[in-house]
Amino acid sequence: RWFSPAKHETNEFIRALISGDIESMNEYMNDVALNTFSSFDSGKKKSNRKAPENFYHGFVLGLMVDQTENYIITSNRESGYGRYDIMLEPIDKTNEKYPGIVIEFKVINPRKENTLEETVAAALKQIEEKNYDAELIKRGVKEENIHHYGFAFRGKEVLIDGR
Secondary structure, three states: OOOOOOOOOOOOHHHHHOOOOOOHHHHHHHHHHHOOOHHHOOOOOOOOOOOHHHHHHHHHHHHHHHHHOEEEEEOOOOEEEEEEEEEEOOOOOOOOOOOOOEEEEOOOOOOOOOOHHHHHHHHHHHHHHOOOOOOHHHHOOHHEEEEEEEEEOOOOEEEEEEE
């Protein structure tokens, strides 16, 4: 045969995301950012803070494409009192191996935050305050099986935290 079906192997980042391994997520993203991205990709100009956020958003979304058998993947939709960046809704709501996932991206804003830690805390706080879990809960995902992840960026530096 000339062609054989492609294997759907989950990449290292997605395995860490699903299992809640924040250390491995940080390692992966910082390694990729440092060794692959250009400062033109990740944005150095303060005038356009959304450009690097959009770049990272698209990159992370691309890492998730092989998860369509396990998740309904949505981006920039409304839930609760705002609009989340990325949501992964497990197709099988009873399988705790696949948690619901809400992701918020933030580029450091020097007028509001001094560190990536403060920026990632602001991303996680936004998920909570805006009640982004509402859509997942409404669709049958148990609240205790929902992971929140904040991604903070400054150029090629990335910090991810979660709960």
